[in-house]
Amino acid sequence: MDIAAMSTGLSQLNFQSQASTLVLRKAMDQQQQQASDMLSLLQSVAVPSPEPLGQSIDISA
Template sequence: MDIAALSTQLAQVNLMQNVSLAVTNMAMDAQQQMSTDLVESLETSVPAPHPTLGQTIDISV
């Protein structure tokens, strides 16, 4: 077995693993940011309920 070829193959495998982890981390960071943005937009877009809403019932018989 050629030691130089084996060394090159191991370096390529190591590089592919590092690239794969970097891409996964980038995707996770993007998802985290989108989740944070979604939560912030939901918190600001929902108005407070009306203070007297639901306290009276209008019934006619």
């Protein structure tokens, strides 16, 4: 294999790697935004309970 072909192959590999990284970064940013939106939604609908749950047990039958 000559040097020009090797150079072209390495250049293409580098470009593909950069493109894959950009796509992965975009997907991760979208996942982070969706998780943030979901947490905001859950916090907005949280209803406080009138009594502390799980602090007492009724053992009479």
